[in-house]
Amino acid sequence: MFFSKNKDFKVDDRLKHIAFIMDGNGRWAKARSLPRNVGHKYGAKAFENTVKNCHEIGIKIVTVYAFSTENWSRPEKEVKAIMELLDDYIERAHEQKDIRYVFIGDKSVLSVDLREKMIKLEESTKNYDNILNIAFNYGGRAEIVSACNALISEGKIAITEDDISSHLFTSHCIDPDLIVRTANEERISNFLLWQCAYSEFYFTEVLWPDFDKKELIKAVKSFYKRKRRYGGLIKGEE
Ligand code: IPE
Ligand code: IPE
Ligand code: MG
Numbered sequence: 001m002f003f004s005k006n007k008d009f010k011v012d013d014r015l016k017h018i019a020f021i022m023d024g025n026g027r028w029a030k031a032r033s034l035p036r037n038v039g040h041k042y043g044a045k046a047f048e049n050t051v052k053n054c055h056e057i058g059i060k061i062v063t064v065y066a067f068s069t070e071n072w073s074r075p076e077k078e079v080k081a082i083m084e085l086l087d088d089y090i091e092r093a094h095e096q097k098d099i100r101y102v103f104i105g106d107k108s109v110l111s112v113d114l115r116e117k118m119i120k121l122e123e124s125t126k127n128y129d130n131i132l133n134i135a136f137n138y139g140g141r142a143e144i145v146s147a148c149n150a151l152i153s154e155g156k157i158a159i160t161e162d163d164i165s166s167h168l169f170t171s172h173c174i175d176p177d178l179i180v181r182t183a184n185e186e187r188i189s190n191f192l193l194w195q196c197a198y199s200e201f202y203f204t205e206v207l208w209p210d211f212d213k214k215e216l217i218k219a220v221k222s223f224y225k226r227k228r229r230y231g232g233l234i235k236g237e238e
Pocket of ligand 2: 024065185187
């Protein structure tokens with residue numbers, strides 16, 4: 001890690017994977033007397049900037065929570081607007097081919113058109129090193145259940161932790177080192193339940209559309225102050 005000015009800030013090997021629970025779009029819009037959908041539009045801009053900023057400071061894997069399995073309970077108009085934002089984003093993502101895109105979540109209930117676009121983007125970017133996982137129609141419990149069902153259908157009668165990990169949507173990457181949640185909520189909301197076992201957490205009051213590079217660096221600096229013990233002891237603390 002290299003501090004000097006924020007402009008030159010770079011992470012080291014301790015922070016390979018960062019995940020974001022992008023919360024607060026609705027409150028951001030409400031504070032401006034705007035419809036919730038406008039909040040999602042600005043949230044999408046913050047998402048694109050954050051992905052760019054993460055890669056700029058050297059974080060190789062970024063995961064974002066964009067739409068949960070529970071978010072279907074929102075008004076139809078809002079759900080439709082979020083689907084359209086994803087559609088627009090995929091169109092643009094095709095032009096910027098230096099990231100491997102992976103959609104984590106259940107694609108099967110999405111529109112055929114959107115699903116095909118997601119798969120096409122995944123296929124055409126699969127050889128890039130920097131990873132962006134977009135959790136869309138994602139639920140952590142559903143993910144674990146589906147991994148177990150896949151293992152049952154393979155005929156397994158006893159399973160290991162590695163069996164489960166290798167059947168999750170995130171089997172292509174390591175667990176998140178840091179999970180950031182915005183908008184003053186301190187809960188996991190069914191995100192990466194298995195993968196967060198030893199993640200560090202950072203919560204901020206900042207609403208997602210206002211999350212910028214300065215806020216990202218604050219989160220990262222907080223991460224570097226943590227002592228990750230994994231149940232053991234750190235040298236010098238014995
Ligand atoms: C996060 O913002 C985006 C999604 C969950 C899709 P919210 O829409 O949850 O914003 P708040 O929590 O209502 O402010
Ligand atoms: C979590 O935010 C899901 C996403 C950010 C996509 P929510 O706003 O849906 O979470 P709750 O309802 O406050 O737990
Ligand atoms: Mg919310």
